[in-house]
Amino acid sequence: MAKTSKSDLSTEEKIKEAARKVFTQKGYAATRTRDIADEAGINLALLNYYFRSKEKLFEIIILEKMHLLLGRIAPVLMDEKTTIEQKVEQIAEHYIDTLMANPDIPLFVLGEIKTNPAKFATLINTKTKIVDSAFFKQLKARRPDVNPIHFVFNILGLIIFPFIGKPLLQLITGVKPAEIHMLMNERKTHIKIWVEAMLNA
Amino acid sequence: MAKTSKSDLSTEEKIKEAARKVFTQKGYAATRTRDIADEAGINLALLNYYFRSKEKLFEIIILEKMHLLLGRIAPVLMDEKTTIEQKVEQIAEHYIDTLMANPDIPLFVLGEIKTNPAKFATLINTKTKIVDSAFFKQLKARRPDVNPIHFVFNILGLIIFPFIGKPLLQLITGVKPAEIHMLMNERKTHIKIWVEAMLNA
DNA sequence: ATAAAATTTAATCATATGATTAAAATACTT
DNA sequence: AAGTATTTTAATCATATGATTAAATTTTAT
Structure with missing residues (x-):
């Protein structure tokens, strides 16, 4: 588990922020994990390092948004x-x-x-x-x-x-x-x- | 151009019908041309033979549906x-x-x-x-x-x-x-x- | 300062996917 | 029936894409 220093939150949040933008704009199917990585200004592997998979990251974002809507x-x-x-x-x-x-x-x-x-x-x-x-x-x-x-x-x-x-x-x-x-x-x-x-x- | 006998229409229409179903159900990005081919009961190459590309077939379907909606x-x-x-x-x-x-x-x-x-x-x-x-x-x-x-x-x-x-x-x-x-x-x-x-x- | 832990990267893999090709099968014309 | 055109298929290609790995870099703790 990679979770102790303060900068973690920052990088993890950068990826989530990028994911929010790309997922909500294009939907799950049209979203490329590389788009999210680029948008976040980080390497593609980092996304899988932090969130394990596109699917897992997506679930975090869609839950957030559903909560916002409902x-x-x-x-x-x-x-x-x-x-x-x-x-x-x-x-x-x-x-x-x-x-x-x-x-x-x-x-x-x-x-x-x-x-x-x-x-x-x-x-x-x-x-x-x-x-x-x-x-x-x-x-x-x-x-x-x-x-x-x-x-x-x-x-x-x-x-x-x-x-x-x-x-x-x-x-x-x-x-x-x-x-x-x-x-x-x-x-x-x-x-x-x-x-x-x-x-x- | 492949357009003389009567059975053509039937095959072409079979593909379009399958495309209507899959595209409207899943959207462009989530649709696999293989899904359409399977749904139509034909070979994948046939889809490109008749419609040249996924994009072209999609345009035909979305225009139809837009006309239906508007x-x-x-x-x-x-x-x-x-x-x-x-x-x-x-x-x-x-x-x-x-x-x-x-x-x-x-x-x-x-x-x-x-x-x-x-x-x-x-x-x-x-x-x-x-x-x-x-x-x-x-x-x-x-x-x-x-x-x-x-x-x-x-x-x-x-x-x-x-x-x-x-x-x-x-x-x-x-x-x-x-x-x-x-x-x-x-x-x-x-x-x-x-x-x-x-x-x- | 040094070692351990955490973070980031470049390179690569395996599979999915849209598209093409060449050949086989079928239908059509005469 | 023979020959031509049309339709269909199996095999294959090139690229895109999600994911992994191993190494390099940075951060943290002592």
Whole structure:
């Protein structure tokens, strides 16, 4: 085991940082371990020395990113003391900020989950089943006629889809990155209102 | 050129059909030409004989799929004679049906566009700029205070996101494929109502 | 300062992968 | 049926890629 001095952390972290960038940008299959090594400014062997294999390094990164995409959602949904509207507001604001700082994450995480759902089945220990959350109960009480999962799809779609569809929308509308940035910020307040409207529709 | 008898079409189509399946399922980078050949029940060399290269075959397939994802949208948006609500209804019904039959398409197309936006910039000759469409004009008239692109994101998000988020939602909610299928059908009517509610919010 | 431990590198390996080639098999034309 | 064109295959090539090894360098402890 190579783990005592301080500089270790630095080199190990350099590799992880490079891996974050390359993996999230290109996905597992399109990523070459040499790209990561180059990006980190280190030799290829070093990557295998520290992380044993591409697969192992990937698992570290994807877990991080999944946590970033999902970690904050469970506690908000479980909270018995907040209203539906407050939960939506919290989730929208938090996610849009997070995704503006990490726009590659949704396509990366959702793509890799689709590639290998079995691997993540064990990982997602949101054992505190979301279907039993306060949020689901509140949705069922508010709209007994609509499956709560619809509203989960709606809220996540309103928040996440723009980040996934951005490259396409840029192509077909010619909208500029600066404008997109502004739109994303606007959505933080709009989504709350839109979801409320859908709940009353 | 190998193109006279009738059986040609059959073999060529067998390869294309296999390519559709493997490419859309795994994406370009994770696809091995040998997988396609095996899936088609033919020899690897045959693939290069007919399509010259993996890249060329891929371009044929991705163009097909992009057309499936985008081809129907432009004429609906351009139609001066239909209302916003009618457009939303048409698009929702058409896309949900199309995506239920081709659930891999959104992640595939949006992923590949992100990988190589430049390649598709030329391809998307929706020169009939969507920002000048009747739909955009109608949205601006109805809600001068909201950028129409918001509603494009919303509508596409409501329609497409469930297909992209499905694997994740299955993991965190345990919802079964049969139930998902039912939900997708329900959304065809719900989305129309939800969008109307958002427009009035 | 010296020895041991940890880190980094260059070189190399084994396999995977896209592509090509030349020959065999099949279909088509007359 | 014979000859030509087309289709298909098995074998092979060249390169890319993940991983390993052994040696060199640097760091740490005494």
